[in-house]
Amino acid sequence: NAGVTQTPKFRVLKTGQSMTLLCAQDMNHEYMYWYRQDPGMGLRLIHYSVGEGTTAKGEVPDGYNVSRLKKQNFLLGLESAAPSQTSVYFCASSRPLGDQYFGPGTRLLVL
Amino acid sequence: GENVEQHPSTLSVQEGDSAVIKCTYSDSASNYFPWYKQELGKRPQLIIDIRSNVGEKKDQRIAVTLNKTAKHFSLHITETQPEDSAVYFCAASRGRANFGNEKLTFGTGTRLTIIP
Numbered sequence: 537n538a539g540v541t542q543t544p545k546f547r548v549l550k551t552g553q554s555m556t557l558l559c560a561q562d563m564n565h566e567y568m569y570w571y572r573q574d575p576g577m578g579l580r581l582i583h584y585s586v587g588e589g590t591t592a593k594g595e596v597p598d599g600y601n602v603s604r605l606k607k608q609n610f611l612l613g614l615e616s617a618a619p620s621q622t623s624v625y626f627c628a629s630s631r632p633l634g635d636q637y638f639g640p641g642t643r644l645l646v647l
Numbered sequence: 648g649e650n651v652e653q654h655p656s657t658l659s660v661q662e663g664d665s666a667v668i669k670c671t672y673s674d675s676a677s678n679y680f681p682w683y684k685q686e687l688g689k690r691p692q693l694i695i696d697i698r699s700n701v702g703e704k705k706d707q708r709i710a711v712t713l714n715k716t717a718k719h720f721s722l723h724i725t726e727t728q729p730e731d732s733a734v735y736f737c738a739a740s741r742g743r744a745n746f747g748n749e750k751l752t753f754g755t756g757t758r759l760t761i762i763p
Contacts, residue, residue, distance in 0.1 A: 563721055576656075578753040579691065594750065595648070626690065635681065636751065638690040 538562055540639035542627050545587075548645045549617045550617075557612040557642050560625030565637075567630045568610035570602060572623040579626065585610055588630075617646045649674040651739050653754025661762050666727055668757045670737035671719040677739040680720045681751070683704060685734045694735075695722070724759075732761045 538560045551554055559568065569578040571594075581594030583624050585604040599621060602615045610629075614621060627639040650673040660666045672680075680697035696762065697704045697711045704711050708727075713720040724731055738751040 575754060578653075578755045579751075581750055583751065595752070596685050599684070635696070638692070640690050 539578055540627055540629055540637050542639040542642050546643045547642055550647055553617050554615050557625055561629040565629035565631055569628045571626045572609045574623050584632045618644045622646045649739055649746045649752040651754045652755060653737050653751050655663055657715055657758045659760045662727055664727055666734055668722045669761045670754050672739040676741050680723050681738050683736045721747055727761045729761050729763055734758050
C-alpha cells in the first residue's frame with residue numbers, strides 16, 4: 537500500500553514550457569486535491585476533485601488545469617509555466633468524511 | 648472565503664517545556680479544524696483534529712482547544728522533545744458534513760524549535 541505518490545519529484549522548466557504532474561493514490565479515495573506551498577504562505581488549494589470526471593477550482597487556480605479521468609489519478613497541468621509558479625506542489629486524497637493524506641511533494645523551479 | 652491566521656510564526660522552547668500555537672478563523676460556518684506537522688523536506692501529516700461540537704481533544708502530549716464564540720483554536724504540546732521540532736499548520740473547513748465541501752484553508756505555519 538503506497539498511499540499517495542507523486543511524479544516527478546523535482547523538475548526544472550523554462551518560462552513558457554508545459555508539464556503535467558501526476559498524483560496517484562491506492563486507497564480508493566473519492567476526493568483528491570492539489571496544493572502549492574510557498575515560503576511564509578502555508579498550503580493553498582489549487583484545484584480539487586470530489587469524484588472521477590469532476591473537478592473544481594480552489595483558492596489559486598489561475599495558470600493550472602486538472603483532470604481526473606480515473607479515480608486513482610489526479611493530474612495537474614501547467615500549459616505555459618511562469619516563474620511565479622515556482623513552488624512545491626502537494627497532492628492529497630481523502631474519503632468524503634475522512635482526513636486528507638498528502639503525497640511526498642514535487643519541487644518545481646521555473647526559470 | 649475563509650481566512651486563517653496563525654501565531655507565532657516561529658517558536659523556540661526548552662526541551663521539556665510546553666508549546667502553544669494559536670489560530671483564528673473568519674468563517675463562523677467552519678466546523679472542522681485539523682493540525683498538521685511537517686518535518687523538513689517531508690509531507691504534511693495530520694497529528695490531531697477537532698470538530699465544532701467539541702471544546703477540547705487530547706492525544707498523549709498533544710491537545711487542541713476550540714473556542715467557537717471567539718473563533719480561535721490552539722495546539723498545545725506538553726513535555727516537548729527534540730522530535731517535536733517541525734513546522735505546524737492549522738487549518739479550517741466547513742466540510743465534513745456536506746458533499747463537495749471539503750476545502751481546507753491553511754494558516755501560514757509555525758516553525759517550532761525544541762532547544763535541548
